[in-house]
Amino acid sequence: MKIPLIVGALAVAATCIAAEQKVDLKPGPGRDKVVANCGTCHSLDYIQTNSSFMNRQVWDAEVTKMIKAFGAPISEADAKEIAEYLTANYGKP
Amino acid sequence: MASRREFLKTTGGLVLASGGAWMTGNVRAATATMGPPELPEGTLSASILEALPGKVPLIKKSWRPPNYETPISYFNEVFTPNDAFYVRYHLSNIPEVAAATWRLKVGGDAVASPLELTLDDLKRNYDVVEIAAVNQCSGNRRGMFEPHVPGVEWGLGAMGNAKWKGARLRDILAKAGVRKDAVEVVFDGADSGVIPATPDFVKSIPAWKALDENTLVAYEMNGAPLPHWNGFPARIVVPGWTGTYWMKQVTSVNAVTKPFDGFWVKSAYRIPRGKFPLIDRFISQETDVNTPITEMVVNSLITNIASGESVPAGKPLDVKGIAWDGGYGIARVEVSVDGGQSWRNATLGQDYGRFSFRQWSYRFTPAERGNLAVMAKATNRNGATQTFETIANPAGYHHNVVQRVMLAVA
Numbered sequence: 388m389k390i391p392l393i394v395g396a397l398a399v400a401a402t403c404i405a406a407e408q409k410v411d412l413k414p415g416p417g418r419d420k421v422v423a424n425c426g427t428c429h430s431l432d433y434i435q436t437n438s439s440f441m442n443r444q445v446w447d448a449e450v451t452k453m454i455k456a457f458g459a460p461i462s463e464a465d466a467k468e469i470a471e472y473l474t475a476n477y478g479k480p
Numbered sequence: 481m482a483s484r485r486e487f488l489k490t491t492g493g494l495v496l497a498s499g500g501a502w503m504t505g506n507v508r509a510a511t512a513t514m515g516p517p518e519l520p521e522g523t524l525s526a527s528i529l530e531a532l533p534g535k536v537p538l539i540k541k542s543w544r545p546p547n548y549e550t551p552i553s554y555f556n557e558v559f560t561p562n563d564a565f566y567v568r569y570h571l572s573n574i575p576e577v578a579a580a581t582w583r584l585k586v587g588g589d590a591v592a593s594p595l596e597l598t599l600d601d602l603k604r605n606y607d608v609v610e611i612a613a614v615n616q617c618s619g620n621r622r623g624m625f626e627p628h629v630p631g632v633e634w635g636l637g638a639m640g641n642a643k644w645k646g647a648r649l650r651d652i653l654a655k656a657g658v659r660k661d662a663v664e665v666v667f668d669g670a671d672s673g674v675i676p677a678t679p680d681f682v683k684s685i686p687a688w689k690a691l692d693e694n695t696l697v698a699y700e701m702n703g704a705p706l707p708h709w710n711g712f713p714a715r716i717v718v719p720g721w722t723g724t725y726w727m728k729q730v731t732s733v734n735a736v737t738k739p740f741d742g743f744w745v746k747s748a749y750r751i752p753r754g755k756f757p758l759i760d761r762f763i764s765q766e767t768d769v770n771t772p773i774t775e776m777v778v779n780s781l782i783t784n785i786a787s788g789e790s791v792p793a794g795k796p797l798d799v800k801g802i803a804w805d806g807g808y809g810i811a812r813v814e815v816s817v818d819g820g821q822s823w824r825n826a827t828l829g830q831d832y833g834r835f836s837f838r839q840w841s842y843r844f845t846p847a848e849r850g851n852l853a854v855m856a857k858a859t860n861r862n863g864a865t866q867t868f869e870t871i872a873n874p875a876g877y878h879h880n881v882v883q884r885v886m887l888a889v890a
Contacts, residue, residue: 406530406532406543406546407543407544408543427674427675428572428673428674428675428678429542429544429545429572430542430543430544432526432540432541432542432543433542433632435522435523435525435526436520436522436523436526436527436541436542436632436633437520437522437523437630437631437633438520438521438522439520439521439522440520440627440628441630445630449630456679456743456747457673457677457678457679458673458675458676458677458678458679459675459677460675460677477522
């Protein structure tokens with residue numbers, strides 16, 4: 388059900404964000420873009436738990452899925468930087 | 481994580497030489513709590529035990545949306561306690577829904593007279609039905625696929641068994657005047673994505689399944705109101721089918737004459753055609769290559785012993801566990817204590833119905849010191865059984881590989 392964003396945000400604050408802790412992703416080029424973009428819709432522990440078994444191609448596919456299927460507003464250049472960061476820090480060659 | 485890799489290597493074979501290197505107690509306990517050693521390294525190291533409001537500590541897979549797994553010890557009970565029942569969400573906006581203001585809209589182009597129900601209507605104006613049924617995430621055990629596939633890296637506990645009480649969906653649809661040309665019934669819940677572009681989590685099931693006498697709109701679980709995290713005040717219950725169809729906080733039910741074309745049915749939750757021995761088909765959504773997931777595959781879990789534990793030689797040992805399937809019922813569970821060379825029937829526990837966990841137990845006396853592989857394999861009344869190798873599929877669904885619990889007999 389689509390509900391007004393502000394109502395949803397309040398409800399989430401009341402229920403599930405309360406438990407969320409800061410995830411310290413590994414330092415490296417692209418980390419800020421990962422935090423800002425990926426972190427909008429989901430907690431960043433998804434990145435940790437999905438490591439380290441994805442190569443560049445699979446991380447690219449994940450980032451593309453977030454854009455194409457889930458509507459993440461991420462530019463092509465940022466998507467590339469994000470996938471590079473994820474592969475270098477949470478992926479495999 | 482060298483020790484974990486070493487452990488995998490050490491326990492990978494069917495029969496181990498005695499005197500193998502075992503993990504120290506602490507490392508083993510931590511690993512066993514957070515899930516089986518087959519899970520990705522990053523999953524095991526990032527997992528913590530954490531309690532959501534109203535829940536006992538569960539294995540946290542992700543905070544937002546909340547995905548929390550039930551620790552294996554709770555499966556020693558045939559019914560999973562509400563406060564230990566796993567939590568699975570796709571989208572992060574999850575409102576608190578008040579019982580007094582909740583409404584269920586029943587409509588669609590295949591009903592003659594749309595209606596709207598309050599919780600009181602649902603409880604008072606329809607026959608009350610209670611069914612014991614397993615709710616299992618399609619991706620339960622996804623983290624055990626090798627090679628790993630992306631997603632929530634579930635271990636063994638993205639499932640639970642409960643007594644679900646509610647009204648039959650078919651009675652509600654009948655009151656709305658559902659017509660014979662209904663192809664699918666579409667469910668929406670109160671949750672939504674963070675940004676408007678994210679497809680809302682909406683699911684459909686074939687009309688025949690919606691009209692099955694066991695498909696419910698449930699408002700109670702194990703004799704109590706549904707926990708917020710499991711769909712309060714009402715959710716869809718589709719016994720036999722994987723959890724993806726069991727819409728939580730359901731707000732609308734629409735019977736429609738055309739196949740639903742939303743992302744979560746058209747693109748997500750699909751399995752390759754012809755790879756799994758399943759019977760139920762969702763024909764209006766099939767393509768040449770794939771089809772929506774339907775009923776659960778037959779499966780079992782050893783619940784009272786864990787790999788790495790030590791047991792005394794010469795004393796009887798009870799191996800206990802559960803078995804379940806997609807609603808045909810468990811015919812037998814066989815246990816092997818020699819690494820799969822020979823199998824003996826376990827004793828089945830009370831039958832709570834064909835959709836429920838079925839408990840089983842097997843007693844034997846480990847005679848010789850050394851390492852011992854205990855395995856369990858369930859077979860349902862169709863003769864379908866568990867696999868020994870994963871059946872590869874892109875999203876990591878239907879993992880029912882026979883477990884091997886490695887004990888040290890001392």
